[in-house]
Amino acid sequence: MKLDILVLAVHPDDAELGCSGTLLKHIALGKKVGIVDFTRGELGTRGTAETRDEEAAVSAKIMGLHARENLRFKDGFFQNDEQHQLEVVKIIRKYQPEIVLTNALHDRHPDHGRAGDLANDACFLSGLSKIITRINDVEQMAWRPRLVLQYIQDRYIKPDIIIDITAHFEVKIEAIKAFKTQFFNPDLDGPETYISSPEFFESVIGRAREFGKSIGTTYGEGFTSRKLLGVDNLFNLS
Numbered sequence: 001m002k003l004d005i006l007v008l009a010v011h012p013d014d015a016e017l018g019c020s021g022t023l024l025k026h027i028a029l030g031k032k033v034g035i036v037d038f039t040r041g042e043l044g045t046r047g048t049a050e051t052r053d054e055e056a057a058v059s060a061k062i063m064g065l066h067a068r069e070n071l072r073f074k075d076g077f078f079q080n081d082e083q084h085q086l087e088v089v090k091i092i093r094k095y096q097p098e099i100v101l102t103n104a105l106h107d108r109h110p111d112h113g114r115a116g117d118l119a120n121d122a123c124f125l126s127g128l129s130k131i132i133t134r135i136n137d138v139e140q141m142a143w144r145p146r147l148v149l150q151y152i153q154d155r156y157i158k159p160d161i162i163i164d165i166t167a168h169f170e171v172k173i174e175a176i177k178a179f180k181t182q183f184f185n186p187d188l189d190g191p192e193t194y195i196s197s198p199e200f201f202e203s204v205i206g207r208a209r210e211f212g213k214s215i216g217t218t219y220g221e222g223f224t225s226r227k228l229l230g231v232d233n234l235f236n237l238s
Contacts, residue, residue, distance in 0.1 A: 001032065001034075001066060001067060001095065002032065002095065002096045002097075003032045003033060003034045003066065003067065003095040003096070003097045004026065004031035004032050004033065004097065004098050004099065005023065005026055005031060005032075005033045005034075005097060005098070005099045005100075005101065006033075006034055006035075006036065006091075006092070006095050006097035006099070006100050006101075006145075007019060007023065007033075007034070007035040007036070007100075007101045007102070008036055008038070008088065008091075008100060008101070008102040008103070008115070008119040008122075009035060009036070009037050009038065009102070009103060009115070010037070010038045010039055010073075010078075010103050010111045010112060010114075010115035011037065011038075011039060011041040011044075011075070011109075011111065012037045012039075012040065012041050012052045012053075012055065012056040012059075012070070012179070013041070013052075013055070013056075013059075013176070013179045013182055014037075014103060014112070014151075014153065015035045015037075015101075015151075016059055016172070016175045016176045016178070016179065017153065017176060017204060018101075018103075018104075018151030018152065018153050018221070019101050019151040019221055019223070020059075020063060020171075020172045020175045020176070021163070021165025021168045021169060021172040021208070021219065021221050022101070022151075022163045022165060022221050022223075023035075023063060023065070024063055024064075024165070024168035024171055024172060024175075025163065025164075025165055025167070025168050027063065027064050027065075028167075028168070032066045033063075033065055033066055034065055034066050034067030034068060034069075034095060034097075035056075035060070035065060035067075035068045036067075036068070036069055036070070036071060036091050036095075037056065037068070037069075037070045037071070038070075038071050038073045038078060038088075038115055038118075039070075039071075039072070039073045039074065039075035039076075039078065039111075040052050040053060040070055040072060040075065041075055042075045043075040043076045044075075044182065044193075045190075045191055045193045046181045046182055046190045046191065046193055046196060047179075047181030047182060047190075051181050052179070052181075052182075053070070055178050055179045055180065055181065055182075056068060056070070056178075056179075058178040059175045059176075059178035059179065062171065062174050062175045062178055063171070063175050067095065069091075071087055071088070071091070073087075075111070076111060078111075078114070078115075078118075079114070080114055080117050080118040080121060084118060085118065085121055085122045085125055086131075086133060088118060088119060088122035088126075089122050089125050089126045089131065089133055090133045090135060090140065092122060092123060092126040092143060092144075092145065093126055093133060093140040093141060093142070093143045094135060094140070096141075096143045097145050098145060098146055098147070099145060099146070099147045099148075099149070100119065100123055100145045100147070100148045100149070101148075101149050101150075101151055101223070102115065102116050102119035102120070102148065102149075102150055102151070103115040103116040103119065103150060103151070103153065104116055104150050104151065104152055104153045104155070104157060104224070105117065105120075105150055105224070105226075106155070106157075107153045107154050107155050108153075108154040108155055109153075109154065112153055112154075116150050119148070120148055120226065123144060123145050123148050124144065126142065126143055126144055126145075127142055127143065127144025128142060129142040147225075148225075148226070149161070149223040149224065149225055150223060150224045150225075150226075151221065151222075151223055152207075152221075152222045152223065152224065156207075157222070157224055158224075159211065159222025159223055159224060160223065160224050160225045160229060161222070161223050161225065161229060162211045162212075162214055162215045162220040162221065162222045162223075163220060163221050163222075163223070164212065164215060164217040164219070164220055164238070165208070165212075165219050165220060165221050166212060166217050166218040166219045166220075169208065169218070169219040172208075173205075176201075176204070182195060182196065183195060183196060183200070183201055184196055184197060184198045184200070184201045208220060208221065215238060216238070
């Protein structure tokens, strides 16, 4: 299946926190959207790899994704090396996305920046025809997405572009809450973590409000770009 937008996320729930409003908006516009998680988040203090799998599936259904899969890289210890780059290249060539959204290039969690660099490098390498990859013994066609953006995660980064997600914010929150072992849930016992407090959840809402206010809407999601972005004319700006 060819996708219009592919999210490359190192942990299940990264996409929900960082860009699910944008995904929902484009699904509503008729675009095909998918998520590929690099790891199962097995090092997380709360929950297990199995519960994260289940939660990711529930969230995918809530959002109406066209595809979601997991590469099962080693949480915390994967590297931006040839082996991992080639696995991501296979995914990019499999789905042939026009746009890739991926992790912040620097953040509180060291996996985020490493995954962002891995995704960016793989997007470039995927366009090189002399790199041969196969799925089920069938050689893949070279493919390079036309745009790669990084969503903004825990640490504030000034965005290069903000998407209005106001109409889809309630469903974004529902998709995040599908990860019931990870975030604030008064009905679930478990050790308190940085992301399980009610204050963390409020900060997610506050960030969306901050970005929305910046563009004159209620809620927004911000993204950064390694290359300059252009518009056809000044009247396309909001």
